[in-house]
Amino acid sequence: MDVRRKAVVLLSGGLDSATVLAIAHAEGYEPYALSFRYGQRHDVELAAAARVAEALGARSHVVAEIDLRVFGGSALTADIDVPHHDSAEQIDAGEIPVTYVPARNTIFLSFALAWAETLDASDVFIGVNALDYSGYPDCRPEYITAYETMANLATKAGVEGRQRLTIHTPLIELTKAQTIQRGLELGVDYALTHSCYDPDEAGRACGTCDSCLLRERGFAELGLTDPARPAPAEVTP
Amino acid sequence: MDVRRKAVVLLSGGLDSATVLAIAHAEGYEPYALSFRYGQRHDVELAAAARVAEALGARSHVVAEIDLRVFGGSALTADIDVPHHDSAEQIDAGEIPVTYVPARNTIFLSFALAWAETLDASDVFIGVNALDYSGYPDCRPEYITAYETMANLATKAGVEGRQRLTIHTPLIELTKAQTIQRGLELGVDYALTHSCYDPDEAGRACGTCDSCLLRERGFAELGLTDPARPAPAEVTP
Numbered sequence: 001m002d003v004r005r006k007a008v009v010l011l012s013g014g015l016d017s018a019t020v021l022a023i024a025h026a027e028g029y030e031p032y033a034l035s036f037r038y039g040q041r042h043d044v045e046l047a048a049a050a051r052v053a054e055a056l057g058a059r060s061h062v063v064a065e066i067d068l069r070v071f072g073g074s075a076l077t078a079d080i081d082v083p084h085h086d087s088a089e090q091i092d093a094g095e096i097p098v099t100y101v102p103a104r105n106t107i108f109l110s111f112a113l114a115w116a117e118t119l120d121a122s123d124v125f126i127g128v129n130a131l132d133y134s135g136y137p138d139c140r141p142e143y144i145t146a147y148e149t150m151a152n153l154a155t156k157a158g159v160e161g162r163q164r165l166t167i168h169t170p171l172i173e174l175t176k177a178q179t180i181q182r183g184l185e186l187g188v189d190y191a192l193t194h195s196c197y198d199p200d201e202a203g204r205a206c207g208t209c210d211s212c213l214l215r216e217r218g219f220a221e222l223g224l225t226d227p228a229r230p231a232p233a234e235v236t237p
Numbered sequence: 238m239d240v241r242r243k244a245v246v247l248l249s250g251g252l253d254s255a256t257v258l259a260i261a262h263a264e265g266y267e268p269y270a271l272s273f274r275y276g277q278r279h280d281v282e283l284a285a286a287a288r289v290a291e292a293l294g295a296r297s298h299v300v301a302e303i304d305l306r307v308f309g310g311s312a313l314t315a316d317i318d319v320p321h322h323d324s325a326e327q328i329d330a331g332e333i334p335v336t337y338v339p340a341r342n343t344i345f346l347s348f349a350l351a352w353a354e355t356l357d358a359s360d361v362f363i364g365v366n367a368l369d370y371s372g373y374p375d376c377r378p379e380y381i382t383a384y385e386t387m388a389n390l391a392t393k394a395g396v397e398g399r400q401r402l403t404i405h406t407p408l409i410e411l412t413k414a415q416t417i418q419r420g421l422e423l424g425v426d427y428a429l430t431h432s433c434y435d436p437d438e439a440g441r442a443c444g445t446c447d448s449c450l451l452r453e454r455g456f457a458e459l460g461l462t463d464p465a466r467p468a469p470a471e472v473t474p
Protein backbone atom coordinates (compact mmCIF):
# COMPACT_ATOMS: atom_id res chain seq x y z
CA MET A 1 0.00 0.00 0.00
CA ASP A 2 1.32 3.40 -1.00
CA VAL A 3 1.29 5.69 2.02
CA ARG A 4 2.91 8.67 0.30
CA ARG A 5 1.15 11.95 1.04
CA LYS A 6 0.18 14.02 -1.97
CA ALA A 7 1.96 17.32 -2.52
CA VAL A 8 1.54 19.95 -5.23
CA VAL A 9 4.92 21.04 -6.63
CA LEU A 10 5.22 24.21 -8.71
CA LEU A 11 7.37 23.27 -11.67
CA SER A 12 8.66 25.83 -14.16
CA GLY A 13 11.09 23.48 -15.85
CA GLY A 14 14.04 25.44 -14.48
CA LEU A 15 16.91 24.34 -12.28
CA ASP A 16 15.32 25.35 -8.98
CA SER A 17 11.90 23.78 -9.41
CA ALA A 18 13.42 20.54 -10.77
CA THR A 19 15.48 20.32 -7.58
CA VAL A 20 12.39 21.00 -5.48
CA LEU A 21 10.51 18.20 -7.23
CA ALA A 22 13.37 15.81 -6.46
CA ILE A 23 13.38 16.95 -2.82
CA ALA A 24 9.61 16.48 -2.44
CA HIS A 25 9.94 12.97 -3.83
CA ALA A 26 12.93 12.19 -1.59
CA GLU A 27 10.98 13.40 1.45
CA GLY A 28 8.33 10.77 0.74
CA TYR A 29 5.65 12.84 -0.98
CA GLU A 30 3.71 11.83 -4.07
CA PRO A 31 4.32 14.91 -6.25
CA TYR A 32 1.63 16.51 -8.42
CA ALA A 33 3.54 18.89 -10.69
CA LEU A 34 1.91 22.16 -11.74
CA SER A 35 3.14 24.39 -14.57
CA PHE A 36 1.62 27.44 -16.24
CA ARG A 37 1.23 28.73 -19.74
CA TYR A 38 1.05 32.38 -18.74
CA GLY A 39 1.89 34.26 -21.90
CA GLN A 40 5.61 33.55 -21.82
CA ARG A 41 7.48 34.59 -24.91
CA HIS A 42 8.48 30.97 -25.50
CA ASP A 43 7.21 27.47 -24.76
CA VAL A 44 10.62 25.91 -24.28
CA GLU A 45 10.33 25.99 -20.49
CA LEU A 46 7.06 24.04 -20.62
CA ALA A 47 8.75 21.36 -22.70
CA ALA A 48 11.47 21.24 -20.04
CA ALA A 49 8.82 20.99 -17.30
CA ALA A 50 7.23 17.98 -19.01
CA ARG A 51 10.63 16.23 -19.31
CA VAL A 52 11.50 16.98 -15.69
CA ALA A 53 8.09 15.85 -14.37
CA GLU A 54 8.49 12.51 -16.10
CA ALA A 55 12.14 11.99 -15.16
CA LEU A 56 11.63 12.83 -11.48
CA GLY A 57 8.56 10.72 -10.78
CA ALA A 58 5.69 13.21 -10.68
CA ARG A 59 2.40 11.36 -10.23
CA SER A 60 0.70 13.83 -12.56
CA HIS A 61 1.65 17.00 -14.46
CA VAL A 62 -0.90 19.70 -15.20
CA VAL A 63 -0.32 22.83 -17.27
CA ALA A 64 -2.80 25.52 -16.26
CA GLU A 65 -3.60 28.15 -18.85
CA ILE A 66 -3.65 31.69 -17.57
CA ASP A 67 -3.01 34.86 -19.49
CA LEU A 68 -1.01 37.46 -17.65
CA ARG A 69 -0.47 39.41 -20.87
CA VAL A 70 -3.84 41.14 -20.38
CA PHE A 71 -2.13 43.17 -17.63
CA GLY A 72 1.30 43.68 -19.22
CA GLY A 73 4.03 45.09 -16.98
CA SER A 74 6.90 42.58 -17.25
CA ALA A 75 9.70 41.84 -19.69
CA LEU A 76 8.72 38.15 -19.43
CA THR A 77 5.23 38.71 -20.82
CA ALA A 78 5.13 42.15 -22.43
CA ASP A 79 7.06 43.94 -25.12
CA ILE A 80 9.96 45.04 -22.89
CA ASP A 81 13.55 43.92 -23.51
CA VAL A 82 15.07 41.34 -21.16
CA PRO A 83 18.30 42.87 -19.74
CA HIS A 84 21.62 41.18 -20.48
CA HIS A 85 24.91 41.40 -18.56
CA ASP A 86 28.46 40.11 -18.90
CA SER A 87 28.55 38.45 -15.47
CA ALA A 88 26.38 37.63 -12.45
CA GLU A 89 28.23 40.30 -10.44
CA GLN A 90 26.63 43.00 -12.58
CA ILE A 91 23.13 42.04 -11.43
CA ASP A 92 21.90 44.56 -8.88
CA ALA A 93 20.25 42.36 -6.23
CA GLY A 94 18.83 45.42 -4.46
CA GLU A 95 16.64 46.42 -7.37
CA ILE A 96 13.45 44.78 -8.65
CA PRO A 97 14.18 43.93 -12.29
CA VAL A 98 11.92 44.37 -15.32
CA THR A 99 11.63 40.57 -15.56
CA TYR A 100 9.50 40.65 -12.40
CA VAL A 101 5.98 39.50 -13.26
CA PRO A 102 3.44 41.32 -11.05
CA ALA A 103 2.02 38.99 -8.41
CA ARG A 104 3.28 35.92 -10.25
CA ASN A 105 4.08 33.74 -7.25
CA THR A 106 0.84 34.84 -5.61
CA ILE A 107 -1.09 33.67 -8.67
CA PHE A 108 0.92 30.44 -8.99
CA LEU A 109 0.47 29.59 -5.30
CA SER A 110 -3.27 30.31 -5.60
CA PHE A 111 -3.61 27.70 -8.33
CA ALA A 112 -1.51 25.30 -6.27
CA LEU A 113 -3.88 25.91 -3.37
CA ALA A 114 -6.89 25.15 -5.59
CA TRP A 115 -5.35 21.90 -6.77
CA ALA A 116 -4.23 20.93 -3.27
CA GLU A 117 -7.75 21.46 -2.01
CA THR A 118 -9.19 19.33 -4.81
CA LEU A 119 -6.63 16.57 -4.16
CA ASP A 120 -7.16 16.84 -0.39
CA ALA A 121 -3.41 17.51 -0.14
CA SER A 122 -1.98 19.75 2.56
CA ASP A 123 1.51 20.35 1.17
CA VAL A 124 2.72 22.70 -1.55
CA PHE A 125 6.34 22.99 -2.68
CA ILE A 126 7.82 26.08 -4.35
CA GLY A 127 11.41 26.79 -5.36
CA VAL A 128 11.69 30.38 -4.17
CA ASN A 129 15.06 31.57 -3.02
CA ALA A 130 15.88 34.54 -0.84
CA LEU A 131 19.56 34.73 -1.81
CA ASP A 132 19.88 34.39 -5.59
CA TYR A 133 16.37 35.69 -5.98
CA SER A 134 17.01 38.50 -8.43
CA GLY A 135 15.22 40.98 -6.18
CA TYR A 136 11.67 39.62 -6.47
CA PRO A 137 9.54 40.63 -3.46
CA ASP A 138 7.46 37.44 -3.60
CA CYS A 139 10.46 35.20 -2.90
CA ARG A 140 11.04 36.34 0.68
CA PRO A 141 10.35 34.17 3.75
CA GLU A 142 7.97 36.71 5.31
CA TYR A 143 5.89 36.66 2.14
CA ILE A 144 5.65 32.86 2.19
CA THR A 145 4.63 32.85 5.86
CA ALA A 146 1.90 35.42 5.20
CA TYR A 147 0.69 33.38 2.24
CA GLU A 148 0.43 30.27 4.38
CA THR A 149 -1.59 32.13 7.02
CA MET A 150 -3.98 33.44 4.37
CA ALA A 151 -4.31 30.03 2.69
CA ASN A 152 -5.31 28.39 5.95
CA LEU A 153 -8.21 30.83 6.24
CA ALA A 154 -9.24 30.36 2.60
CA THR A 155 -9.96 26.68 2.47
CA LYS A 156 -12.54 24.17 3.59
CA ALA A 157 -9.92 22.16 5.45
CA GLY A 158 -8.70 25.25 7.27
CA VAL A 159 -12.21 26.25 8.29
CA GLU A 160 -13.07 22.77 9.45
CA GLY A 161 -9.76 22.48 11.33
CA ARG A 162 -9.01 19.22 9.53
CA GLN A 163 -5.53 20.07 8.30
CA ARG A 164 -3.10 22.92 7.94
CA LEU A 165 -1.64 23.76 4.56
CA THR A 166 2.14 23.94 4.60
CA ILE A 167 4.15 25.75 1.94
CA HIS A 168 7.56 24.10 1.66
CA THR A 169 10.45 26.25 0.42
CA PRO A 170 13.44 23.89 0.60
CA LEU A 171 15.71 26.23 -1.40
CA ILE A 172 14.94 29.44 0.40
CA GLU A 173 18.27 29.65 2.24
CA LEU A 174 20.45 27.89 -0.34
CA THR A 175 22.90 29.43 -2.79
CA LYS A 176 22.54 28.35 -6.40
CA ALA A 177 25.61 26.11 -5.96
CA GLN A 178 24.08 24.46 -2.88
CA THR A 179 20.84 23.88 -4.79
CA ILE A 180 22.73 22.21 -7.63
CA GLN A 181 24.72 20.11 -5.16
CA ARG A 182 21.53 18.91 -3.48
CA GLY A 183 19.93 18.12 -6.84
CA LEU A 184 22.93 16.16 -8.05
CA GLU A 185 22.87 14.09 -4.84
CA LEU A 186 19.24 13.27 -5.64
CA GLY A 187 20.01 12.35 -9.24
CA VAL A 188 18.57 15.39 -11.02
CA ASP A 189 19.66 15.55 -14.65
CA TYR A 190 20.07 19.28 -15.18
CA ALA A 191 20.44 18.76 -18.92
CA LEU A 192 16.63 18.39 -18.92
CA THR A 193 16.03 21.81 -17.36
CA HIS A 194 15.71 25.27 -18.88
CA SER A 195 16.23 28.55 -17.01
CA CYS A 196 16.82 31.25 -19.64
CA TYR A 197 14.54 34.32 -19.77
CA ASP A 198 15.41 35.03 -23.41
CA PRO A 199 16.18 31.92 -25.47
CA ASP A 200 16.68 32.01 -29.23
CA GLU A 201 14.15 30.56 -31.64
CA ALA A 202 15.65 27.09 -31.30
CA GLY A 203 15.17 27.31 -27.51
CA ARG A 204 18.86 27.74 -26.72
CA ALA A 205 19.76 29.70 -23.59
CA CYS A 206 21.19 33.20 -24.20
CA GLY A 207 23.87 32.92 -21.52
CA THR A 208 23.66 36.59 -20.56
CA CYS A 209 20.29 37.15 -18.83
CA ASP A 210 20.13 37.20 -15.02
CA SER A 211 18.83 33.66 -14.88
CA CYS A 212 21.54 32.24 -17.17
CA LEU A 213 24.31 34.07 -15.30
CA LEU A 214 23.18 32.96 -11.83
CA ARG A 215 22.91 29.40 -13.09
CA GLU A 216 26.32 29.48 -14.75
CA ARG A 217 27.91 30.87 -11.58
CA GLY A 218 26.30 28.09 -9.52
CA PHE A 219 27.83 25.38 -11.68
CA ALA A 220 31.17 27.25 -11.82
CA GLU A 221 31.36 27.42 -8.02
CA LEU A 222 31.16 23.62 -7.98
CA GLY A 223 33.81 23.37 -10.72
CA LEU A 224 31.18 22.05 -13.14
CA THR A 225 29.87 22.96 -16.57
CA ASP A 226 26.11 23.36 -17.01
CA PRO A 227 25.00 20.19 -18.85
CA ALA A 228 22.17 22.14 -20.48
CA ARG A 229 24.69 24.54 -22.00
CA PRO A 230 27.66 22.60 -23.34
CA ALA A 231 30.49 24.70 -24.64
CA PRO A 232 29.98 25.47 -28.34
CA ALA A 233 31.80 23.11 -30.70
CA GLU A 234 34.99 24.57 -32.04
CA VAL A 235 34.74 25.87 -35.55
CA THR A 236 36.96 23.89 -37.87
CA PRO A 237 38.50 26.11 -40.49
CA MET B 238 -8.19 67.52 -14.13
CA ASP B 239 -9.35 64.06 -13.11
CA VAL B 240 -7.95 63.23 -9.70
CA ARG B 241 -9.80 59.93 -9.30
CA ARG B 242 -7.61 57.15 -7.92
CA LYS B 243 -7.59 53.92 -9.86
CA ALA B 244 -9.17 50.84 -8.27
CA VAL B 245 -9.52 47.29 -9.54
CA VAL B 246 -13.07 45.99 -9.03
CA LEU B 247 -13.81 42.26 -9.28
CA LEU B 248 -16.96 42.02 -11.37
CA SER B 249 -18.83 38.75 -11.88
CA GLY B 250 -21.88 40.34 -13.43
CA GLY B 251 -23.98 39.41 -10.40
CA LEU B 252 -25.96 41.60 -8.04
CA ASP B 253 -23.23 41.97 -5.42
CA SER B 254 -20.33 42.92 -7.67
CA ALA B 255 -22.49 45.36 -9.66
CA THR B 256 -23.30 47.10 -6.39
CA VAL B 257 -19.61 47.14 -5.44
CA LEU B 258 -18.71 48.75 -8.77
CA ALA B 259 -21.30 51.46 -8.15
CA ILE B 260 -19.95 52.01 -4.62
CA ALA B 261 -16.33 52.28 -5.86
CA HIS B 262 -17.43 54.87 -8.40
CA ALA B 263 -19.49 56.77 -5.82
CA GLU B 264 -16.49 56.84 -3.45
CA GLY B 265 -14.49 58.68 -6.11
CA TYR B 266 -12.43 55.85 -7.61
CA GLU B 267 -11.82 55.26 -11.30
CA PRO B 268 -12.89 51.61 -11.57
CA TYR B 269 -11.03 49.00 -13.62
CA ALA B 270 -13.39 46.05 -13.81
CA LEU B 271 -11.98 42.52 -13.84
CA SER B 272 -13.94 39.41 -14.80
CA PHE B 273 -12.87 35.82 -15.40
CA ARG B 274 -13.64 33.12 -17.89
CA TYR B 275 -12.82 30.26 -15.56
CA GLY B 276 -14.55 27.28 -17.06
CA GLN B 277 -18.04 28.26 -15.98
CA ARG B 278 -20.82 26.17 -17.43
CA HIS B 279 -22.25 29.24 -19.13
CA ASP B 280 -21.08 32.60 -20.47
CA VAL B 281 -24.23 34.49 -19.55
CA GLU B 282 -22.60 36.02 -16.47
CA LEU B 283 -19.76 37.45 -18.58
CA ALA B 284 -22.30 39.09 -20.86
CA ALA B 285 -23.90 40.59 -17.74
CA ALA B 286 -20.48 41.76 -16.51
CA ALA B 287 -19.87 43.61 -19.78
CA ARG B 288 -23.29 45.33 -19.59
CA VAL B 289 -22.75 46.29 -15.96
CA ALA B 290 -19.20 47.59 -16.56
CA GLU B 291 -20.46 49.87 -19.29
CA ALA B 292 -23.57 51.05 -17.45
CA LEU B 293 -21.73 51.85 -14.21
CA GLY B 294 -18.79 53.78 -15.63
CA ALA B 295 -15.88 51.34 -15.49
CA ARG B 296 -12.82 52.92 -17.09
CA SER B 297 -11.84 49.56 -18.54
CA HIS B 298 -13.14 45.98 -18.42
CA VAL B 299 -10.80 43.01 -18.78
CA VAL B 300 -11.82 39.36 -18.94
CA ALA B 301 -8.91 37.17 -17.81
CA GLU B 302 -8.88 33.62 -19.11
CA ILE B 303 -8.08 30.97 -16.54
CA ASP B 304 -9.08 27.37 -16.54
CA LEU B 305 -10.09 25.98 -13.18
CA ARG B 306 -11.56 22.89 -14.82
CA VAL B 307 -8.11 21.27 -14.86
CA PHE B 308 -8.57 20.77 -11.11
CA GLY B 309 -12.28 19.93 -10.99
CA GLY B 310 -13.89 19.85 -7.57
CA SER B 311 -16.89 22.22 -7.84
CA ALA B 312 -20.42 22.10 -9.18
CA LEU B 313 -19.74 25.43 -10.91
CA THR B 314 -16.92 24.03 -13.06
CA ALA B 315 -17.13 20.23 -12.94
CA ASP B 316 -19.73 17.65 -13.72
CA ILE B 317 -21.55 17.86 -10.37
CA ASP B 318 -25.20 18.91 -10.10
CA VAL B 319 -26.00 22.36 -8.72
CA PRO B 320 -28.37 21.88 -5.74
CA HIS B 321 -31.87 23.35 -5.91
CA HIS B 322 -34.24 24.26 -3.06
CA ASP B 323 -37.76 25.58 -2.65
CA SER B 324 -36.79 28.56 -0.50
CA ALA B 325 -33.75 30.40 0.90
CA GLU B 326 -34.57 29.03 4.37
CA GLN B 327 -33.60 25.55 3.20
CA ILE B 328 -30.02 26.61 2.51
CA ASP B 329 -27.76 25.33 5.29
CA ALA B 330 -25.48 28.31 5.96
CA GLY B 331 -23.25 26.23 8.22
CA GLU B 332 -22.17 23.90 5.45
CA ILE B 333 -19.77 24.52 2.57
CA PRO B 334 -21.81 23.78 -0.56
CA VAL B 335 -20.73 21.88 -3.69
CA THR B 336 -20.86 25.16 -5.63
CA TYR B 337 -17.75 26.28 -3.71
CA VAL B 338 -14.86 26.62 -6.18
CA PRO B 339 -11.56 25.73 -4.47
CA ALA B 340 -9.48 28.84 -3.78
CA ARG B 341 -11.59 30.91 -6.18
CA ASN B 342 -11.44 34.23 -4.36
CA THR B 343 -7.74 33.67 -3.67
CA ILE B 344 -7.14 33.25 -7.39
CA PHE B 345 -9.39 36.18 -8.34
CA LEU B 346 -7.73 38.49 -5.81
CA SER B 347 -4.30 37.42 -7.08
CA PHE B 348 -5.17 38.54 -10.59
CA ALA B 349 -6.60 41.77 -9.18
CA LEU B 350 -3.30 42.27 -7.35
CA ALA B 351 -1.35 41.74 -10.58
CA TRP B 352 -3.48 44.28 -12.42
CA ALA B 353 -3.37 46.77 -9.53
CA GLU B 354 0.41 46.54 -9.51
CA THR B 355 0.57 47.11 -13.26
CA LEU B 356 -1.80 50.10 -13.00
CA ASP B 357 0.03 51.43 -9.94
CA ALA B 358 -3.30 51.26 -8.12
CA SER B 359 -3.50 50.51 -4.41
CA ASP B 360 -7.17 49.67 -4.07
CA VAL B 361 -9.08 46.50 -4.88
CA PHE B 362 -12.83 46.04 -4.40
CA ILE B 363 -14.53 42.68 -3.93
CA GLY B 364 -18.17 41.89 -3.18
CA VAL B 365 -17.72 39.22 -0.55
CA ASN B 366 -20.34 38.92 2.11
CA ALA B 367 -20.10 37.27 5.50
CA LEU B 368 -23.86 36.99 6.10
CA ASP B 369 -25.53 35.70 2.94
CA TYR B 370 -22.29 34.06 1.95
CA SER B 371 -23.52 30.54 1.31
CA GLY B 372 -20.82 29.12 3.62
CA TYR B 373 -17.74 29.92 1.52
CA PRO B 374 -14.60 30.14 3.69
CA ASP B 375 -13.00 32.77 1.46
CA CYS B 376 -15.73 35.33 2.16
CA ARG B 377 -14.87 35.89 5.82
CA PRO B 378 -13.35 39.12 7.18
CA GLU B 379 -10.35 37.31 8.72
CA TYR B 380 -9.54 35.81 5.34
CA ILE B 381 -9.62 39.24 3.65
CA THR B 382 -7.37 40.74 6.33
CA ALA B 383 -4.84 37.92 5.92
CA TYR B 384 -4.94 38.35 2.15
CA GLU B 385 -4.20 42.06 2.49
CA THR B 386 -1.22 41.37 4.76
CA MET B 387 0.17 38.85 2.28
CA ALA B 388 -0.41 41.16 -0.68
CA ASN B 389 1.55 43.95 0.94
CA LEU B 390 4.55 41.64 1.21
CA ALA B 391 4.18 40.41 -2.38
CA THR B 392 4.48 43.61 -4.32
CA LYS B 393 7.06 46.15 -5.38
CA ALA B 394 5.10 48.97 -3.80
CA GLY B 395 4.84 47.09 -0.52
CA VAL B 396 8.55 46.31 -0.46
CA GLU B 397 9.49 49.86 -1.31
CA GLY B 398 7.07 51.21 1.29
CA ARG B 399 5.45 53.41 -1.35
CA GLN B 400 1.87 52.42 -0.77
CA ARG B 401 -0.29 49.91 1.02
CA LEU B 402 -2.76 47.83 -0.91
CA THR B 403 -6.26 47.99 0.56
CA ILE B 404 -8.93 45.39 -0.15
CA HIS B 405 -12.32 47.02 0.11
CA THR B 406 -15.28 44.81 1.05
CA PRO B 407 -18.19 47.24 1.23
CA LEU B 408 -20.84 44.48 1.38
CA ILE B 409 -19.20 42.30 3.99
CA GLU B 410 -21.65 43.18 6.80
CA LEU B 411 -24.74 43.83 4.65
CA THR B 412 -27.75 41.61 4.15
CA LYS B 413 -28.80 41.01 0.56
CA ALA B 414 -31.68 43.46 1.05
CA GLN B 415 -29.31 46.14 2.36
CA THR B 416 -27.01 45.57 -0.63
CA ILE B 417 -29.91 46.00 -3.03
CA GLN B 418 -31.07 49.12 -1.18
CA ARG B 419 -27.59 50.65 -1.42
CA GLY B 420 -27.35 49.78 -5.12
CA LEU B 421 -30.75 51.27 -5.91
CA GLU B 422 -29.73 54.50 -4.15
CA LEU B 423 -26.69 54.60 -6.46
CA GLY B 424 -28.78 53.94 -9.57
CA VAL B 425 -27.80 50.32 -10.25
CA ASP B 426 -30.10 48.71 -12.81
CA TYR B 427 -30.35 45.16 -11.50
CA ALA B 428 -32.08 44.07 -14.70
CA LEU B 429 -28.55 44.06 -16.21
CA THR B 430 -27.16 41.61 -13.65
CA HIS B 431 -27.11 37.82 -13.53
CA SER B 432 -26.67 35.73 -10.39
CA CYS B 433 -27.93 32.22 -11.20
CA TYR B 434 -25.61 29.20 -10.79
CA ASP B 435 -27.65 27.09 -13.19
CA PRO B 436 -29.35 29.07 -15.98
CA ASP B 437 -31.13 27.42 -18.89
CA GLU B 438 -29.75 27.49 -22.41
CA ALA B 439 -31.30 30.87 -23.09
CA GLY B 440 -29.50 32.26 -20.02
CA ARG B 441 -32.63 32.52 -17.87
CA ALA B 442 -32.19 32.18 -14.10
CA CYS B 443 -33.45 28.88 -12.59
CA GLY B 444 -35.03 30.51 -9.55
CA THR B 445 -34.18 27.61 -7.24
CA CYS B 446 -30.39 27.56 -6.75
CA ASP B 447 -28.88 29.15 -3.62
CA SER B 448 -27.90 32.27 -5.51
CA CYS B 449 -31.36 32.80 -7.05
CA LEU B 450 -33.12 32.19 -3.74
CA LEU B 451 -30.93 34.58 -1.74
CA ARG B 452 -31.43 37.22 -4.41
CA GLU B 453 -35.18 36.72 -4.54
CA ARG B 454 -35.43 36.97 -0.75
CA GLY B 455 -33.42 40.21 -0.83
CA PHE B 456 -35.85 41.85 -3.23
CA ALA B 457 -38.84 40.40 -1.36
CA GLU B 458 -37.65 41.90 1.94
CA LEU B 459 -37.78 45.31 0.27
CA GLY B 460 -41.22 44.58 -1.16
CA LEU B 461 -39.75 44.50 -4.67
CA THR B 462 -39.67 42.11 -7.61
CA ASP B 463 -36.30 41.24 -9.12
CA PRO B 464 -36.18 43.20 -12.41
CA ALA B 465 -33.96 40.50 -13.93
CA ARG B 466 -36.70 37.92 -13.24
CA PRO B 467 -40.06 39.40 -14.15
CA ALA B 468 -43.05 37.25 -13.35
CA PRO B 469 -43.92 35.00 -16.29
CA ALA B 470 -46.61 36.40 -18.58
CA GLU B 471 -50.02 34.88 -17.97
CA VAL B 472 -51.03 32.26 -20.45
CA THR B 473 -54.13 33.33 -22.35
CA PRO B 474 -56.39 30.39 -23.05
